[in-house]
Amino acid sequence: MYNPTLQPFIDSVSQSKKLSKSTQDQYFLHRLIANIDDIHVLFAGIYGHLPQAKDMFGQLIQVLFQAHLQRSQALKNRDEVKEKKGKWFLSNELTGMSLYVDRFAGNLEGLESKLPYLEDLGVNLLHLMPLFKSPEGESDGGYAVEDFRVIENKLGTIEDLRKLQAHLLEKDMYLMIDIVLNHTSHHHEWAKKAKEGSKEFQDYYYFYDDRSIPDQMEETMPEIFPESSPGSFTFQESVQKWVMTVFHQYQWDLNYSNPKVLIEMLDNLLFYGNLGVDIVRIDAPAFIWKQMGTSCQNLPEAHQLLQLIKLCTEVSTPGMAILGEAIVAPAQIMEYFGKDRYATHECDFAYNATHMALQWDALATGDTRIMLEAQHELAKKPLGSSWITYTRCHDDIGLGYDDYMIANVGFTPYLHRYYLKNYYGGLQEDSPASGALFAINPKTQDARISGSLASLCGLEKALKAKDSKWIDESIQKILLMEAHCLFLGGIPMLFYGDEAAYTNDYSYLQDPGKSYDNRWMHRPVIDWEKNKRVKKKGTEENKVYTSLKELISLRKKLKVVADLKNLEWLPCSNKSIVGYVRYIGSERVYFLFNFSSLEQTIPVHAIEPNKQNKNCLWSKKQVSLEKGSLSFQPYQFYILADS
Numbered sequence: 001m002y003n004p005t006l007q008p009f010i011d012s013v014s015q016s017k018k019l020s021k022s023t024q025d026q027y028f029l030h031r032l033i034a035n036i037d038d039i040h041v042l043f044a045g046i047y048g049h050l051p052q053a054k055d056m057f058g059q060l061i062q063v064l065f066q067a068h069l070q071r072s073q074a075l076k077n078r079d080e081v082k083e084k085k086g087k088w089f090l091s092n093e094l095t096g097m098s099l100y101v102d103r104f105a106g107n108l109e110g111l112e113s114k115l116p117y118l119e120d121l122g123v124n125l126l127h128l129m130p131l132f133k134s135p136e137g138e139s140d141g142g143y144a145v146e147d148f149r150v151i152e153n154k155l156g157t158i159e160d161l162r163k164l165q166a167h168l169l170e171k172d173m174y175l176m177i178d179i180v181l182n183h184t185s186h187h188h189e190w191a192k193k194a195k196e197g198s199k200e201f202q203d204y205y206y207f208y209d210d211r212s213i214p215d216q217m218e219e220t221m222p223e224i225f226p227e228s229s230p231g232s233f234t235f236q237e238s239v240q241k242w243v244m245t246v247f248h249q250y251q252w253d254l255n256y257s258n259p260k261v262l263i264e265m266l267d268n269l270l271f272y273g274n275l276g277v278d279i280v281r282i283d284a285p286a287f288i289w290k291q292m293g294t295s296c297q298n299l300p301e302a303h304q305l306l307q308l309i310k311l312c313t314e315v316s317t318p319g320m321a322i323l324g325e326a327i328v329a330p331a332q333i334m335e336y337f338g339k340d341r342y343a344t345h346e347c348d349f350a351y352n353a354t355h356m357a358l359q360w361d362a363l364a365t366g367d368t369r370i371m372l373e374a375q376h377e378l379a380k381k382p383l384g385s386s387w388i389t390y391t392r393c394h395d396d397i398g399l400g401y402d403d404y405m406i407a408n409v410g411f412t413p414y415l416h417r418y419y420l421k422n423y424y425g426g427l428q429e430d431s432p433a434s435g436a437l438f439a440i441n442p443k444t445q446d447a448r449i450s451g452s453l454a455s456l457c458g459l460e461k462a463l464k465a466k467d468s469k470w471i472d473e474s475i476q477k478i479l480l481m482e483a484h485c486l487f488l489g490g491i492p493m494l495f496y497g498d499e500a501a502y503t504n505d506y507s508y509l510q511d512p513g514k515s516y517d518n519r520w521m522h523r524p525v526i527d528w529e530k531n532k533r534v535k536k537k538g539t540e541e542n543k544v545y546t547s548l549k550e551l552i553s554l555r556k557k558l559k560v561v562a563d564l565k566n567l568e569w570l571p572c573s574n575k576s577i578v579g580y581v582r583y584i585g586s587e588r589v590y591f592l593f594n595f596s597s598l599e600q601t602i603p604v605h606a607i608e609p610n611k612q613n614k615n616c617l618w619s620k621k622q623v624s625l626e627k628g629s630l631s632f633q634p635y636q637f638y639i640l641a642d643s
């Protein structure tokens with residue numbers, strides 16, 4: 001909305017910044033004028049009561065100007081291209097992969113040489129796990145950042161990242177990196193100054209003189225790493241105070257009630273935008289606002305801050321989309337797409353963590369009914385925003401869907417989760433899966449699950465047993481899991497190593513900086529000799545890689561799988577079979593999956609009343625529906641289009 005009282009302010013900053021009459025400068029001004037009122041309202045809603053609010057708002061606007069002026073011509077041109085495409089990121093042509101640069105390719109330079117491998121597979125969006133300086137041994141995989149502007153030495157330099165980005169641009173590939181918004185390493189310069197006693201920098205974090213407030217807050221704050229890092233506060237010897245550390249003790253929570261923190265972190269985020277980042281992954285956004293008496297997660301102010309950040313990026317780095325890494329309950333995740341006036345103006349993406357966990361649920365039980373129970377919530381995602389769909393990532397699997405979804409199909413939620421944790425967590429001997437429980441909470445017995453896609457699908461045990469039938473079944477499960485998430489809607493994000501069927505890597509146990517965190521078992525170091533096997537016919541690596549490559553290529557050809565709120569779940573009348581139809585206009589493609597280890601059959605009338613024969617785009621065979629039923633081999637899936 002246009003706000004005439006803010007116009008003189010914009011005029012004076014634009015004069016001092018010597019904005020030209022060029023179209024791109026003028027577009028920037030248009031975007032600013034269109035958004036400044038909302039930015040102001042959101043800012044004042046959080047900081048308006050502070051005496052320095054006006055000054056700080058002025059600084060925020062300066063940051064927006066600066067980011068625009070520092071944005072390269074190439075990126076401004078790309079912004080225009082993206083704008084013409086509309087919501088470019090809803091496309092079916094994107095497929096991502098998350099990877100650790102060091103574990104995948106040594107360093108950023110090495111990664112360049114691996115681009116042909118990724119291109120061959122069909123990956124065109126790279127999510128590079130945290131790149132910025134982080135202390136060895138207290139790094140949380142890079143999520144404890146010491147300097148937001150300096151790349152970790154072993155990975156390379158900012159120049160290497162710029163070079164890589166330029167290459168990606170030439171290849172029409174996209175880049176995603178993280179901004180760790182919620183906390184810094186205790187080695188960050190702000191933390192160091194706070195440790196030396198600076199009140200100014202202690203106010204960048206949450207410091208308390210004694211345990212009285214921490215004790216009260218801990219009553220309602222869930223623990224994130226109860227085994228390795230219990231509690232949410234850590235005693236800081238040098239100043240004899242307690243500092244808030246929700247994650248690890250070496251990760252200090254930033255205090256966003258201090259506007260300086262917001263402005264500094266916004267500046268860092270826009271700096272990433274100007275490195276050419278296409279999607280910025282905001283780490284742990286659910287946690288950025290804290291309030292006594294609450295869980296300190298998903299609070300309204302956290303959403304206001306995210307909306308404010310989103311509007312600022314729309315003004316200064318308009319081609320950059322935002323992914324909010326909120327791994328929260330199904331109803332709460334919807335809030336991250338923005339509500340009411342801010343619908344689709346908060347995060348462009350969220351992880352579909354609910355669906356991911358439900359795929360694992362269905363795979364263990366051979367029963368897809370809970371998956372269906374959750375869909376009414378997931379379907380609320382507004383048109384114009386999207387999911388990151390995935391089977392595995394660098395983190396654990398949390399069974400975070402609601403109890404009522406489990407109860408609705410007649411199971412007891414506690415016992416059901418207990419079964420799944422035993423099945424995947426290495427506690428049930430006859431389970432095909434090899435995994436481990438992560439972050440067991442001794443008070444609640446809550447736990448999450450670690451393990452690689454291949455190991456959780458049974459390949460590790462099958463290889464050990466040298467049982468070829470079991471090996472084939474595990475591979476079929478891997479493909480079922482990947483296919484289900486590739487076509488569901490949103491950008492599929494593969495996890496590196498999964499394309500070559502990596503099983504768990506237990507070497508982390510020998511490294512004291514990692515041994516306390518079993519998520520490292522599914523973060524492999526890529527052995528490029530082993531990866532050569534992806535081209536060697538008949539190997540497990542080859543079977544997974546070539547099939548995945550084919551699925552990705554199919555996804556790119558199917559416009560119906562762009563994320564346009566164009567999915568309907570099918571009534572399959574068989575609890576082991578789940579299916580959805582994706583459509584645009586009169587074009588319909590049916591995706592049907594058997595999550596059970598047994599052969600299954602469904603009546604076709606529910607999915608296709610006309611019983612018209614179809615082509616399976618996956619097996620490349622005609623599928624006859626005339627006889628009224630469709631049969632499935634164990635873990636088989638169909639992708640059916642009109643013949």
Ligand code: GLC
Pocket residue numbers: 140141143144180247283284325394395
């Ligand atoms: C996010 C990351 C996770 C990390 C945590 C703390 O959840 O995905 O790996 O441990 O944030 O930064």
